Amino acid sequence: MPNLSPKKNPMPSQDAKVRRRNFGEVALGYTEQMALDEADRCLNCKNMPCVSGCPVGIQIPKFIQKVKVGEYEEAYRIITESSSLPAVCGRVCPQETQCEGKCVRGIKGEPVGIGRLERFVADYHNENSTEPPKKAEPNGRKVAIIGSGPAGLTCAGDLAKRGYDVTVFEALHTAGGVLVYGIPEFRLPKAIVAREIETLKALGVKIEVNTVIGKTVTIEELMKEQGFEAVFIGSGAGLPRFMKIPGENLKGVYSANEFLTRVNLMKAYRDDSATPIQKAKKVVVVGGGNVAMDAARCAMRLGAEGVFIVYRRSLEELPARREEVEHAQEEGIEFRLLTNPTEILGDENGFVRGMNCVKMELGEPDASGRRSPVEIPDSAFLLECDCVIMAIGTSPNPLIKSTTKGLEVNKRGGIVVEEGTGKTTLDGVYAGGDAVTGAATVILAMGAGKTAAEAIAKME
Numbered sequence: 001m002p003n004l005s006p007k008k009n010p011m012p013s014q015d016a017k018v019r020r021r022n023f024g025e026v027a028l029g030y031t032e033q034m035a036l037d038e039a040d041r042c043l044n045c046k047n048m049p050c051v052s053g054c055p056v057g058i059q060i061p062k063f064i065q066k067v068k069v070g071e072y073e074e075a076y077r078i079i080t081e082s083s084s085l086p087a088v089c090g091r092v093c094p095q096e097t098q099c100e101g102k103c104v105r106g107i108k109g110e111p112v113g114i115g116r117l118e119r120f121v122a123d124y125h126n127e128n129s130t131e132p133p134k135k136a137e138p139n140g141r142k143v144a145i146i147g148s149g150p151a152g153l154t155c156a157g158d159l160a161k162r163g164y165d166v167t168v169f170e171a172l173h174t175a176g177g178v179l180v181y182g183i184p185e186f187r188l189p190k191a192i193v194a195r196e197i198e199t200l201k202a203l204g205v206k207i208e209v210n211t212v213i214g215k216t217v218t219i220e221e222l223m224k225e226q227g228f229e230a231v232f233i234g235s236g237a238g239l240p241r242f243m244k245i246p247g248e249n250l251k252g253v254y255s256a257n258e259f260l261t262r263v264n265l266m267k268a269y270r271d272d273s274a275t276p277i278q279k280a281k282k283v284v285v286v287g288g289g290n291v292a293m294d295a296a297r298c299a300m301r302l303g304a305e306g307v308f309i310v311y312r313r314s315l316e317e318l319p320a321r322r323e324e325v326e327h328a329q330e331e332g333i334e335f336r337l338l339t340n341p342t343e344i345l346g347d348e349n350g351f352v353r354g355m356n357c358v359k360m361e362l363g364e365p366d367a368s369g370r371r372s373p374v375e376i377p378d379s380a381f382l383l384e385c386d387c388v389i390m391a392i393g394t395s396p397n398p399l400i401k402s403t404t405k406g407l408e409v410n411k412r413g414g415i416v417v418e419e420g421t422g423k424t425t426l427d428g429v430y431a432g433g434d435a436v437t438g439a440a441t442v443i444l445a446m447g448a449g450k451t452a453a454e455a456i457a458k459m460e
Contacts, residue, residue: 287311394439
């Protein structure tokens with residue numbers, strides 16, 4: 001008998017007044033009883049619309065049916081047939097616009113909590129399973145993966161399951177890419193990422209850190225001298241963008257990439273950190289995406305008295321996940337919407353002391369239906385602050401392109417690939433994720449890694 005409740009089981013979480021000053025995980029996860037109750041909300045639809053919304057094609061109703069009867073390890077097996085990072089996806093995927101957005105239970109109520117169930121299953125496996133994954137029989141073929149973010153790890157895992165000899169090359173000293181340097185501990189504990197990576201290593205994936213492709217070794221050298229028959233580029237989009245307004249070179253102005261890397265990877269919030277960060281009193285974060293929410297919430301946890309999100313459109317146009325926006329609001333972060341910075345002001349010592357802004361309003365819709373912000377005359381005002389974090393997007397790093405002859409990129413620096421395969425303009429070289437699209441979601445990057453792995457496996 002299905003659970004016909006119109007609402008999903010709420011996610012237990014830390015109290016906002018407590019969590020705003022610690023880096024412990026905010027969402028605490030379902031209990032077993034919550035998971036069983038939520039699984040009973042699934043109608044097990046024959047046409048499985050939720051699967052069409054999943055970029056990696058997880059057989060969602062099938063794994064949920066296993067949860068219903070308490071067969072959690074079997075549910076985990078079903079998930080990992082399609083996903084190499086289930087504990088990650090269950091935490092950071094925008095399920096509301098993907099699998100849950102297709103769920104028929106969402107027509108007259110809330111969709112099934114698919115992401116929460118995926119997280120429950122993955123966490124159950126990680127806490128209870130002691131059996132290592134089975135290695136595939138080697139097929140004698142070698143593939144190199146550039147970057148250990150979600151695209152690279154997914155491609156590596158899928159190829160390892162097919163018997164490929166896979167080596168992942170990571171520029172930083174820790175594997176995980178954006179999962180470790182970009183997403184904060186309170187959303188995605190790094191122990192979770194490390195566990196997922198250990199699972200891939202158990203499948204036979206090798207990881208070489210501190211290796212900058214294009215400097216340490218080139219793609220041509222990997223293929224001609226080291227014997228890799230294919231290369232997948234999943235190097236992400238780590239080149240930050242700025243607004244090009246006066247004052248961006250002042251002390252106390254960060255790109256979100258630098259700020260989050262210092263906090264997440266280098267643990268700048270610890271007193272013994274070798275990479276400390278400014279402990280600001282009033283922080284302005286410019287931008288409205290998930291990265292902006294992450295930066296603002298980190299700043300609050302570092303002890304800021306006030307944190308402001310400055311975004312030039314309204315709340316309806318804010319691109320961040322609703323859940324992240326709500327969590328930020330609960331934690332006391334203020335949103336200055338329909339506001340645009342024009343200049344960052346400094347003191348006599350070159351430190352940030354404030355930001356000049358103007359008020360905006362939404363103009364008439366363009367051909368796509370989107371309303372562009374228009375400045376309101378005589379609306380300038382000063383927003384006092386001592387730290388500014390720019391979270392307005394990133395671009396792919398040009399290093400690989402500049403050191404790889406014949407690799408075509410578009411005007412935004414993204415690598416040009418063939419749709420449906422991820423094949424680049426170079427034989428045997430594939431690419432996917434943010435290195436192709438620019439900054440996007442973890443699960444879309446995983447989908448691109450999966451697509452490329454399938455194409456590589458079809459190479460003659």
